[in-house]
Amino acid sequence: MSDWTKNLPETAAAYLEGRKLDEVECIISDLPGIARGKAVPASKFAKQDQFFLPDSIFYQTITGDWGEAAGDEGFIEKDMILKPDMTTATAAPWTGDWTLQVIHDAYDRKDQPVMFSPRNVLKHVVQQYRDRGLEPVVAPEMEFFLVARNIDPAIAIKPMMGRSGRPAAARQAYSMTAVDEFGPVIDDIYDFAEAQGFEIDGITQEGGAGQLEINLQHGDPVKLADEVFFFKRLIREAALRHDCFATFMAKPIEQEPGSAMHIHHSILDIETGQNIFSGPQGGETDAFFHYIAGLQNHLPSAIAVLAPYVNSYRRYVKDHAAPINLEWARDNRTTGIRIPLSDPNARRVENRLAGMDCNPYLGIAASLACGLLGLIEEERPDKQFKGDAYDGEEDIPRTLGEALNVFEEATDLHEILHPEFARVYAIVKRAEYEEFLQVISPWEREHLLLNV
Template identity: 85%
Template sequence: MNDWTVNLPDPAALYLQGKRLDEVECVIADLPGIARGKAVPASKFARQKYFHLPDSIFFQTITGDWGEAADDADGGFIERDMILKPDMSTATAAPWTGDWTLQVIHDAFDRKDRPVPYAPRNVLKRVVQLYRNQGWEPVVAPEMEFFLTARNLDPAKPIEPMMGRSGRPAAARQAYSMTAVDEFGPVIDDIYDFAEAQGFEIDGITQEGGAGQLEINLRHGDPVKLADEVFYFKRLIREAALRHDCFATFMAKPIENEPGSAMHIHHSIMDMETGRNLFSGPQGGETDAFFHFIGGLQTYMPAAIAVIAPYVNSYRRYVKEHAAPINLEWGRDNRTTGIRIPLSGPESRRVENRLAGMDCNPYLGIAASLACGYLGLMEERRPSKQFKSDAYEGDADIPQVLGQALLLFDEAKALHDVLGPEFCRVYAIVKRAEYEEFLQVISPWEREHLLLNV
């Protein structure tokens, strides 16, 4: 064994026990959360302390086009190389490959060894550090919803649910059905096997309300570690699905008339000195910090929607009565509100943000949600009165389209200061370029209803 393999995380070491490591995938998440990087022979990885990728990977739209986001003061669009350094605590198996392969997440630095400000993992680290500067340790627990669908090779064709074990398409309206989960048994078995090989602890898998829609809950923990896991899980789940002739999609709204897929984020904050949950007082009651965090979400989440709902499709999820919030009301054990307080004891009191879509970059979605809560804590924001009935009966108070969300994002200077002004500048440019690309596409709906009728 090479020296660098001696201190691998336990699951990675166990995966390689008695095996010869062939390859290492050096990866980093771009703005959409796609894994970019290089695959290198294990012998080469042992000799390299870092590798290079151009900073332009953060200027690309989801279609592969470019946003004009390069900084003219720094030479403009010259595709300057970043220095990517491995975080060996993230080393994990790639168990679907044909040989013995590890994946390692890297962090991006410039030539002066400064974190690249628009690298998503660096954005989240920045926000977490702001909490720690106050003596607070943020804790999150993400929930991942996704659809298993039939293979779709024609973008003009609607997406359909996958065929289950029974030979029938996956049925909708079967939330929490064990029989429905059993329909996807072979895919779920591979998800569990891959997760175990990678050392990830799944808190549970349930059938959601959509046809072929599943939810995976992860154990609570450090925000960066959990974002790493979601980043890895997206790839893991896609690979498991492909083994069984179906697709896994994390689109916010892949199928018409079905619920969308969310990445609900549970938040709590620990006092670093005492280990106490900041949301609970000595007698177990709700603290000012608890209410200020909620107030921050209500105040700043409209501007952060552009980050947690990053595509035009994201806004199709915010539909009344379709298991997605339409406003920022908050309530205790109320799944119709955008901000929900789950049932819990004082030690595990937490705030659930139900607005983020599963299509968001996990680093950026968690960073944006934490940033809103942080501003609420620092500014001592008070929330509105608790909403005790059906929040779908209330008014919608979040952006309905990406263009509107980007306008709010542009104006949110306080949010920019937390996430990082340079990240916000680049993100807005890339997303606006993406939106303008979409506006040039004529949809089937337009051709059907406008061609001969207007």
């Protein structure tokens, strides 16, 4: 083995023990969260400490078109310098040879972080907490559907066939029998996760047909975002082994619940290691209420990041397991902001607005940014909501266009995320929205063609 392999993370080293490494996938997340990069022979990776990709990968829409976000230099596709973070080195256990994946960070020619790279955005937000003596801790929950193969976009998505030979059933939340239907896929998910060194806190059946949830252990925001980024890929690969698709669309199937990426937040005082949401006697602190207020006041501006596609807004439907407002309450899953049951040391605030279709780096960054603004502004939240929050008023944007309007005006949020990111993101998402508006839907053809 060459020298660089001696300093691999423990699980990556264990994966390669007694084997010859063939290839290294050098990857970075683009704005949608797609892994971009290069696959290189292991011998070549051993000789390089960086590689290059054009900055235009961050100007692409989900369709592959481009937003005019290149700035004053124009669209010249200048190279970024991508440097490996070897702490992220992990197996790609579904490949036919022995392959590692390594996440890279993007820098410009002056060795400064490229601030519209999603991982750099999250690092920037986390550093602002640390500059204030605080350490943010998050725990994401990942919801997704296992569906039948769908190769024709004109055909509606259908649940996958389970072991029984019957389509996955809906409204079977927490059913172990339903989980058993997907046993072979779940077994591969566990095996891939173990090979990559990821600790799954649990897998449960959710309310949708073929909908599952994976919970991850709480920890460092960047590390957890890396894991979600990796997990999306490994879950897709596990599904393909069993003749089905895994989808992270916010709302893939009509009349079924959508898929969220709930984000739990707690904040530690770096000096004492104590959770700032709990006082010496275990009571709720001013910081706890300020954080909730920050989410209430600023999440509307961040919805365009947490719900990044036109499909995302189909999830916010009354009585379909997704919030329709920013009420907060203790142990109440109908509110947008939930305080789970916990002991004082684990007191946390759960943001239930983020969709599973969001980029994990950007979704976590935006959520943390809203909470940080709350700590800075020191305002109080609205009164705790009592009862079913679906009986309350809707107060979040309902379309991507509306959400982008609010995001583009949110200069206080831009300062936390970074103004350059906000500029590029708004341009790219606006271009993507314009692309969508050019598409005529089946609903329009059915109801308007001969009737208006």
